Amino acid sequence: MSPTADELLDALDPEQRDVALALRGPVCVLAGAGTGKTRAITHRIAYGVASGVFKPTEVLAVTFTNRAAGEMRGRLRALGADGVQARTFHSAALRQARYFWPKVYGGELPELTASKIPMLSEAVRRCRVDADSALLRDLAAEVEWAKVSNVRPDDYVRLAPEFARSVAGLDAATTARVFGAYEQVKRDRGRIDMEDILLCTAAILTDDAGVAAQVRAQYRWLVVDEFQDVNPLQSALLDLWLGDRDDICVVGDPLQTIYSFAGASPDYLTGFGRRHPSAQTIELTRNYRSTPQIVAAANSVFATRARREGVVLRAQCDDGPQVEYAGHPDEVAEAEAIAERIDKLHTAGTPLREMAVLFRINAQSEAYEEALASREIPYVVRGVERFFERAEVKQAITLLRGAARAGGEESGELVADVVAILSAMGYTAQAPATAGSVRDRWESLNAVVTMAIEYAESATDAGLTELVADLERRAQTAHAPVAEGVTLATLHSAKGLEWDAVFCVGVHEGTMPITYAEAPQEIEEERRLFYVGMTRARHLLAISWSAARAPGGRGGRRPSRFLDPLLPRDAAAQSRVSRTTRKSRSERRGVARCRSCNGLLDSAAERKIGRCSQCPPTYDEELFEELRTWRLERAAAQKVPAFCVFTDATLVAIAESLPAESVALARIPGIGKTKIDRFGDDVLAIIKKSAKNPEK
Numbered sequence: 001m002s003p004t005a006d007e008l009l010d011a012l013d014p015e016q017r018d019v020a021l022a023l024r025g026p027v028c029v030l031a032g033a034g035t036g037k038t039r040a041i042t043h044r045i046a047y048g049v050a051s052g053v054f055k056p057t058e059v060l061a062v063t064f065t066n067r068a069a070g071e072m073r074g075r076l077r078a079l080g081a082d083g084v085q086a087r088t089f090h091s092a093a094l095r096q097a098r099y100f101w102p103k104v105y106g107g108e109l110p111e112l113t114a115s116k117i118p119m120l121s122e123a124v125r126r127c128r129v130d131a132d133s134a135l136l137r138d139l140a141a142e143v144e145w146a147k148v149s150n151v152r153p154d155d156y157v158r159l160a161p162e163f164a165r166s167v168a169g170l171d172a173a174t175t176a177r178v179f180g181a182y183e184q185v186k187r188d189r190g191r192i193d194m195e196d197i198l199l200c201t202a203a204i205l206t207d208d209a210g211v212a213a214q215v216r217a218q219y220r221w222l223v224v225d226e227f228q229d230v231n232p233l234q235s236a237l238l239d240l241w242l243g244d245r246d247d248i249c250v251v252g253d254p255l256q257t258i259y260s261f262a263g264a265s266p267d268y269l270t271g272f273g274r275r276h277p278s279a280q281t282i283e284l285t286r287n288y289r290s291t292p293q294i295v296a297a298a299n300s301v302f303a304t305r306a307r308r309e310g311v312v313l314r315a316q317c318d319d320g321p322q323v324e325y326a327g328h329p330d331e332v333a334e335a336e337a338i339a340e341r342i343d344k345l346h347t348a349g350t351p352l353r354e355m356a357v358l359f360r361i362n363a364q365s366e367a368y369e370e371a372l373a374s375r376e377i378p379y380v381v382r383g384v385e386r387f388f389e390r391a392e393v394k395q396a397i398t399l400l401r402g403a404a405r406a407g408g409e410e411s412g413e414l415v416a417d418v419v420a421i422l423s424a425m426g427y428t429a430q431a432p433a434t435a436g437s438v439r440d441r442w443e444s445l446n447a448v449v450t451m452a453i454e455y456a457e458s459a460t461d462a463g464l465t466e467l468v469a470d471l472e473r474r475a476q477t478a479h480a481p482v483a484e485g486v487t488l489a490t491l492h493s494a495k496g497l498e499w500d501a502v503f504c505v506g507v508h509e510g511t512m513p514i515t516y517a518e519a520p521q522e523i524e525e526e527r528r529l530f531y532v533g534m535t536r537a538r539h540l541l542a543i544s545w546s547a548a549r550a551p552g553g554r555g556g557r558r559p560s561r562f563l564d565p566l567l568p569r570d571a572a573a574q575s576r577v578s579r580t581t582r583k584s585r586s587e588r589r590g591v592a593r594c595r596s597c598n599g600l601l602d603s604a605a606e607r608k609i610g611r612c613s614q615c616p617p618t619y620d621e622e623l624f625e626e627l628r629t630w631r632l633e634r635a636a637a638q639k640v641p642a643f644c645v646f647t648d649a650t651l652v653a654i655a656e657s658l659p660a661e662s663v664a665l666a667r668i669p670g671i672g673k674t675k676i677d678r679f680g681d682d683v684l685a686i687i688k689k690s691a692k693n694p695e696k
Helices: 005-010 014-021 037-050 066-078 089-107 117-126 134-147 154-158 170-188 194-207 209-218 230-243 292-300 332-346 362-374 391-406 414-425 437-458 464-478 520-535 581-588 604-609 623-639 648-657 663-665 673-692
Strands: 027-031 058-065 085-088 223-226 248-251 280-284 323-332 355-359 379-381 485-491 498-505 537-548
Touching: 005 014, 005 037, 014 037, 014 154, 014 280, 014 355, 037 058, 037 066, 037 248, 058 066, 058 089, 066 085, 066 604, 085 089, 085 292, 085 323, 089 194, 089 230, 089 648, 117 134, 117 170, 134 170, 134 230, 134 437, 154 170, 154 437, 170 355, 194 230, 209 230, 223 230, 280 437, 292 520, 292 537, 323 332, 332 355, 332 362, 332 498, 355 362, 355 537, 362 437, 391 414, 391 437, 391 464, 414 437, 414 464, 437 673, 498 520, 520 537, 623 673
Parallel strands: 027 248, 027 280, 058 085, 058 223, 223 248, 323 537, 355 485, 355 498, 379 485, 498 537
Antiparallel strands: none
């Protein structure tokens, strides 16, 4: 039996009840994370039906994903509002376009293409542009942004700088030419893409007043979920659906706007009252998802903002543990510490499916796949392929394997050989300056290089054959099938989900915010993305960062500026890895002890310098900087990344041991005959000069 109107209202808190009672006129609901927005809007629709104000078939509720639309339909059915249309924007528009297109224009609606890539491939060939799969994906994303933003090919060159738009490796004029060629290929083949669905529906409603009247009569009441994600084209279509009426209810959170790169704008939500002066605005602030500790931390992320849009959350759950903050020497140590923490939580009773590791970019998943697999902890990767299943990683390993089997002349420098081989795939030491698939591909290849660095540090005599064997071992371990596991996901793909325990990892400058986010609005979107990650946690939230990317790297990274309101001033100096983690790694690589504290040495970098990261360095800072300057000059002369000359860990080991001759230099792990022949004289000369300086 369906609930009565009064029973529907009794199930709501005071603010949700206000939403349910606001049935007529424009309504704007600002719903914070975890405040029950879906509950509020589905009960509003059901109450409107139960009270006789709404006729179910005259209500259209639109959202952005099939999952969200399906959840909404299920809730409405359970609340006695079966018959309400709950669809995505594209689903609702396609239904209308297919029905009305023959009546307005004659003939069937053109066939919808499943992917832009095949026609973009034809477009780049027509334009004589060399494009790999990553560039084609970036072009597809740029075409999508242009179309939803009402930017035509002829306008792209003029408008792209205004919106800070670019495609890595192409100038605006070339992108515009490819965009125009793509549209022509579509016309030649009689196809439409996903954005054309909205454009075709908008054209029908604009060109035929009778059809527009029929659609508006059919859908008397409009409800829009996640309104902060609306783009210009969707906004225009909403206006055509609405006509001169004002019976629309929009729901969203400006603090969760994280898709501006795809054309979304929170301005439609924050400016709703200006467009509809009679609008009623209701705030949902009671957070039912997270503990007070998590809610307080999430609110603090925006505490320093002069102007805050969105609501301040009020926790309704019982107290929980304090939010955990931890720094680590490097990303490997960070991943292992998180895996160890997950193992303990699981042993204590937290299901694996109720834990998630959230990171900023796809390539970060590999370290956590490796750390979890080494402990035989099942995991699932959400939103992206597993690291070793990515096309560019498979291709890289294939090239490395081929080079190893060919038995060609190796330089004796494993990392330099890997960089040289991957350069055939377009890998460079310098990252692309923009986001997108090209950047994601570079990050994956750079992760392979980082693995080579780590492997070279731990196995100084190894070559390509041994490295490939290690990569294949990692891949085989990571591919074990799982029925249930810890979720590994990017922050973007985690939106709309929640877990008992959430680990937000890599929260340091350069990754959060991402290095290519420079403009103030880009930084603020990164802040919102971090907020989204924090508010996925119900009971436990752990935030971590690492001082260096790879073991042995110079630890110059500091915690994200977004943590400034949350951390003590000396947090950047507190990058430590647990002794338990050190023991497990030492057991796998052999025992070595610190010359200062006699503690177990974990990483190859620590073993190299003979000192653990927790003990203070003993090298001369000026000498170290002289060595770094020399390394940079040699790397530039040879056109290779600096780490191909010597890693930071090797420079530290040199500066601390102060070898006076080649024999002593050769005792430092990672320095073989080839490097001594190539760099030994230079290094020994720098040390000798430093020793003669009376100021030292």
